[in-house]
Amino acid sequence: MKHFFLTVLLLGCINIAHAQLDVTTGYTAMQLAEELVGTGIEIVGAELDCPTLASGLFDCIDCNLGIDSGFVLTTGRATNAEGPNNSGSLGYNNGTSGDPDLNALPGVGTTYDACVLEIDIIPECDTVSFDYAFGSEEYNEFVGSINDAFAFWISGPGIVGAVNIALIPGTTLPVTIDNVNLTSYSMFYNNNTGVPAGDPYYIQYDGFTTVLTAISAVIPGETYHLKLAIGDEADHIYDSGVFLRANSLSTTVSASFTFPETGFGTGSLFCTTGTDPEPEFGADGVPGVFSATPDGLVLDPATGSIDLSASVPGTYTVYNTVIADGCAIDTLVAFSVIEINEPSIADFSYAGSPFCNDLGSVPIILGADAESGTFSASPGGLSFSVSSGTINTVASSPGTYTVTNTLPSGGGCPPISYSTSITIAPLYDISIDAAICDGDSYTLPDGTTVADAGSYTVVLPTAAADCDSSITTNLSILPVFDVSVDASICDGDTYILPDGVAVTAGGIYSSTLSSVSGCDSVVQTTLEILPIPETSQDAFICDGDFYTLPDGTVTSSAGTYTSVLTAASGCDSLVFTTLELWPVYAVNVDAGICEGATYTLPDGSSVGAGFYSTTLSTINGCDSIIYTTVEELSVTYATVDAEICDNEEYLLPDGTIATESGTYVNAYTTVFGCDSVITTNLTVHPNPVLVFDLPSVTCFEEGSITLIASPAGGTFSGTNVAGAVFDVQTAGVGGPYAIQYTFTDGNGCSSDTTMFIEVDANNAEAYGSAEMIIGYGTPIWGNTGGDYNWSPAAWVACVQCDSTTASPPESGTILLTSYNENGCVAYDEIYITVLPDPEDYAFIPNSFTPNGDLVNxxxxxxxxxLVTIRSMRVYDRWGNIVFERTNIPAADITAGWDGSVRGTAGASGVYSYVMELEFIEGDTRIEIGNVTLLR
Structure with missing residues (x-):
């Protein structure tokens, strides 16, 4: 990697403002980094990606910021932060993009106008920190809606990824407008609204945080990367800024430590049976060499870990001595006082268990050095003292119990308990009633066997001494029975014997039963079977008549019936009757005759219209009746008035289709053969004629279009149409969009027509340098979807060119206006700061457009x-020389770099340059920087 260093000497007249917060701009990344860095930090490199006037150094002579000096990064103009607070919406649109890392922060959307400073450092100690304050013009009205964001990321050895250390104290929440304000973490917020508008003591921003500290643990001697970034969220409008205290980026080390509390007492108290404690260090604390006084404490001098079981109980002072080479302090010592105690002893016992139930009071016997605490027992039933453990056997239930002595925690030792088991033996004086069957024997509790009735007493010992029990047994003899029974049943029935067995055959059965006393009884049963007689018969009746069965039951339904009669023996006699029904007919007949005709009934008689009943006799002598209803049918004459719309069809009664107005007569024959005539009067209404005019193209800035059609009163439908309005901006650029008009007249006839419209939009983007030296001019260029018009016209070389040279006589805004072929308009602007011309000033553009239009x-x-460019070298991103020339006359523009690389057009991108310049007085200067090639 190649490192380029650029030092800029700012000359000319500088007006010093008399505000309490003074901000100056035009500094390099390294100058800002050096302003921030304090003791124990080495700067390896620095890079600044920020609009020229968005960062700078500041001095707070007497202002309410809380930081006396340092540098500021903003989303607009750094000087906008100066007081007084005379605007609630001050801001500047740099027209630049945001930062992807800021976009990824929780609760932050797309950012713009980002200002980013990145610094590589090597710390001497294990903790780095710096102080900062964040302010914004978005306060307080945009809290919860626009969340201008900033972050300080650190990455390097021992840190996973890049970690944001600009956090609300005591939390993991980032410092943002939404997180620190009047209602959220307000203790870290300064409300700067409502202050005197003319008092420069108050900075411009409507709100800002208290002075906060960003801190991170590091590994001494390793390289770490800091990224400090801020950006506008959602728009380019109101300014925000973050102020960093001068010389506050420093590294520290501490020897402070504590031992964790055990929870078994207050302070650093430990038990010889506890877990060996490890020291805990503060945010910048590190282990050194550990020692303790007085003697008796066993600890690891390297880690500070204490061996509790090997240490002598007592109170000790533990020291941590840190040799802090290179951290501005040679030796650091911290100490912590601890106390080690032995656990209490809870051993105890009871003498003489098991105990007879009538013994009385039994006290505890404590073990050596043991203490009496709180006593408990399980299961329930034992009577004892909770405080002394003494047992009352008389009030206790017999059984085995576990008694526990529990001592509370203290001195760093947990609660301790000891348990022992005791038994309460019962005393018995029991009387038992027993019975045996005649001829059986009985065994008494002592094992003796007896067979005669009487009272027997035996004495038995229990498990405890002197706890004998007496048992008296009262024995009685129970009798045994033998019985005979005669019984009979009808053939097919079932007989249940005394032992529950079911039988159906005659014979002699023996059943053995157990009496209520448990002794056997024998029942002998002699069973006889009685016969059952059966008879069958056939019978006939007419449908609707009744038949009486042999058992007296009356029925009118066909079927087979079983009649049960009682014989002389008492057994049932069966009569089976098969009954058949002869049919009787009742028929309903509906008949129609034409006017003047007659109808012949089933019995042969001729009749006119009316209701008739005819009775006939079947072959079996059962009646049949036919009911006839005769109706006289007349000729039908009907008139129908009907209406349809043009292009519809009407179905006539004879099945033909009519589409024109007129009278239609149809004659046809009914199903009974009688004539009918239907006359249809049909009216055909014309469909309404619609007129719907709509432009084929509209501009996005129109907002909406009111739709008009005739006849009025219909409905419009289509994408983004509400009522009679087409929402242009909701529809968006594109199309065509179909809009339909539908109208229905008073006759119910409808027509519809559809028109199509497209939405067009223009765009305009203006580019160029933000600063120029008066008299030199500076290239500006644009990108639009239509024509070009620069204004004021006097400030540009070509009003209607896509690129031109701007030569404003003073600082101001140049407006680019563009209309496309559909009349859609777009605007953009450039603010150019005009600087005075110093003696040895040279203007070097930060971009150029080698497209052959002879401009830039x-x-x-x-x-x-400027007389001569002694040498000029241009490098690509990999450090390769793409252009080199010496002794270039200053007046020969075409001798500069034309954007070609080894004979071909160079790619768009950022290139680095080094120039040696010679001026009229013979002075020379080296200029190093970056230029962007645009195609």
């Missing part, structure tokens, strides 16, 4: 007192 086609140096 050559790159060279200009100056009234």
């Amino acid at each position: 086609d050559y790159f060279t140096a200009f100056g009234l007192n």
Whole structure:
């Protein structure tokens, strides 16, 4: 990589403003970096990507900024920051792009007018920091809508990616308009509105932060990259700026440290059984050599880690001694006081467990050096003292319990507990009632076997001494039974025996049952089977009649019926009846006759219109009835009035299509053979004639077009059409856009017509140098979608050229106006600052356009007192020489670089140059810089 260094000597008359904040511009990246850097920092390189007047140095003689001096980066003019605050919307449009890293910040959209300073540094110590304040004219009215942004990124060894260190203190939130204002983190905000408009003590910006500090940990001796950037969000309008304190970028180191608290007491208290503590360092603290007084503490001198189990309990002072070579302080010492304690002892026991239930009070026995704390027991049922642990066996339930002595935390040691197990043995005096079946035997609790009824008493010992229990058994003898039963059932039925078994066959069955006392009983059952008789018959009735079955049931439906009768034996007798129905007919007949005719009924009689009932007899003797309704049909005469619109069709009753006005008569025969006549009077209405005029092209700046058509009262439809208005700017440049007009008249007839319109827009962009020396002129050029018109005309060489030379007599704005073929207009402007002509001044353009139009086609140096360009070399981005010439006469413009590289047209881009200039008095000067080739 090649490094170029440029020193600019500013000459001429400079008016010193008497504001309390003084800002000067025109400084290089290295000059700004040197203003910021303090002790312990080496600058490796610096680059500035910022409009010429957007950055500068400042002095706060007596202002409310809070920083006495330093440099400022802005999104407009750096001098706009000077007080007094006499405008709520001061700003300057540099017309430049934003920064992609700013665009990527959370809550920030597209940025413009970016000003970026990048510095490479080598710190001597392990922490770098600098002070800054951020201000903006966007405060307070645009909080929440326009979020002008800035950031300070640091990257390098030990840092993942690029980290923004311009943060709200105590948070990870970046400092922005939306994050620091009247309602959000207001303790870091200065409201600069409502101040005296003429008092220069107050800076111009409507709001700014308090002085904040950006800080980051680094590795001493390594190279780090700082990127300081600010940009307008969403527009190029109101100015914002960030002020950085002079000499505040410095590196520091500290020996400060603490040991973490254990939570088992206040302060640095530790327990010999705890986790070995490690020292914790502050933001700039580093480990040095650790030591402690008095003797007895075991610690690692390199890390400060304490071995608690190997240390003697006591109070110690731990020291961290840092040898800070190269950090402006030779030796740093910090100390921390700690206390180490041994854990308490909770051992205890009870003498004589297990205990009889009637023993009474049982106290605890503490172990050596043990303490009594709070006692608990599980499970529930044990009666004891929470404070002393003494047990009351009489009030306790028999069982086994775990008793625990718990001592609280303190002195850095956690709570400690000790548990022991005890048993409360029960006392029994029990009476048992027992019974056995006659012939069985019974075993008593002591194992003795008996077979006779009576009372038996035995004594048994429990697990605890002197806790014997007495058990009395009252034994009785239960009887055994033997029973016989005779039973009968009808054939096909089921009989349930006493033991629950179901049987259907006759015979003798033996069932063994258990009585309520549990003794066996035997039941013998003799079962007899009784027979069932069956009979079948057929029967017939007319449909609608009733039939009585053998069991007396009456029915009128066909089918097979089973009648159950009771026989003399008590068993059922079955009669099966098959019943058949003969049909009876009832028929309804509708008939029609023409006027004057007769109808013949089913019985042969002739009748006119009316209702008739005819009764007939079937072959089985069942009646059938036919009901006949005779209707006399008349000839139909009908008239229909109908209307249609032109180009529609009307379907006549005979199925033909009519499209013209007129009277149509149709005669046809009905389904009954009788004539009918229908007369149709058809009217055909014409469709409405529409007139809809619309220009084929409109300009974007028109905003909207009111749509007019006749007849009025219809509806317009199409893209971006609302009511009778076409929204040009919502539709956007392009098209054609289809707009339809639809109208329906009073007869319901409709017509529609469609017109098409395109939206055109012009563009205008003006370019050129922002500064010039009076009398020299400076190239300006434009890019439009139509013609060119520069104004004021007296300030330019060619009013209607796409590129020309501007020679304004004073600082001011040159306006570029353009109309395209459709009359669409666009504007842009350039503000040119006219500077006085110093004796040895040379103007070197920062861009040129070698397109053969004889305007700005050559790159060279200009100056009234310039005699010769002794040497001129131009380099591409890789450091290769693309143009070299010596002894170029200052008046020969064509001897400069024409943009060619080795005989072919050079590519658009940025090139570097080195010139040696000679002036009238023989003075020489080296000029180094960049030039942009535009094609």
